Amino acid sequence: MEAIDEYVRFCRIVGPWTDWFQGPGGNLSVKDLFKNHMFVKQSGVRIADTTHDYGWTLCELNALRECLATNKEDFISAVSVCPTHSAKPSIEAVLHTFPSKYILHAHPAPLMTQLCTPDSSFYIPTFKTITVPYAKPGIPLAKLLQTMYDPSVSIYFLRNHGVVIMADNLDEILIRMNSIRIHLFPAGVYTQIPTAAILSYRMKPTQQPLLLRPTFLSSPLRTFLPYTPDIAVFFTEPVFCLKENALTYPSTVPQVISIDNHLYVVGETLTQCAILEELLRAYLQISSSFTIQLVDPEVASLRGWDKEKERLQNSK
């Protein structure tokens, strides 16, 4: 697999997990070590918006390391290797100059209280970790991390900021994220990392996986009934129900997946996921008793209407 394919897959699998990434926060990278290049997030974009044509920049690793060594905050001199993708890298691109092929930097919301609490510790049984004091993002933080870096340690907790995870491949990154979730996140509903990753990758085994976005709604299973025009138009597939320990894959692409009563929406873009999530929240407020749904001819009339087809197309 080409490094760009690995990078896009990485972004589209973990990017929609809003317990780890919010807005344009956090960044990922994948290195092509033979070419001394690194794919890294473009400044200001959301990770899950990444495609083969959008959201990243290609840096020359030695040039970026030189920027770090000489305190040069304008990294543009390091991105000239790909003229069609020479966008400004994330200010945190220098955090990704460490040797590992895959690096993830996230702001995990469930961990923030601990990260902002002095003297809190971050013990995970299977991995050594290092906790880094607060430093301004960018060169100051990367330089501080350089002084504390240990090649045998792959997880760094950043006080009042987030986490950096380093590994040689995506599976190892996911295993470390899952360990953090299991051992350090407080009780609550979070992305079910192994299952969500496998599903989003396998539902569309092309270069660009679909986005599988957790809603953090814990809801009993329900069949979609077309109560309103929006529900009839936007939800055309039944909820795909999956038991976490019995992985099977849907034959058609579902719009809503229920895994042990945790709900995920599926879309090609974050906008599409957000629309489905908002409609899902509205739908779940409709009581299933003493209510009536639209009848089949009414539903067919809406779904076949060119105005609704156009609206559906425009909301991706």
Ligand SMILES: [Zn+2]
């Ligand atoms: Zn950050």
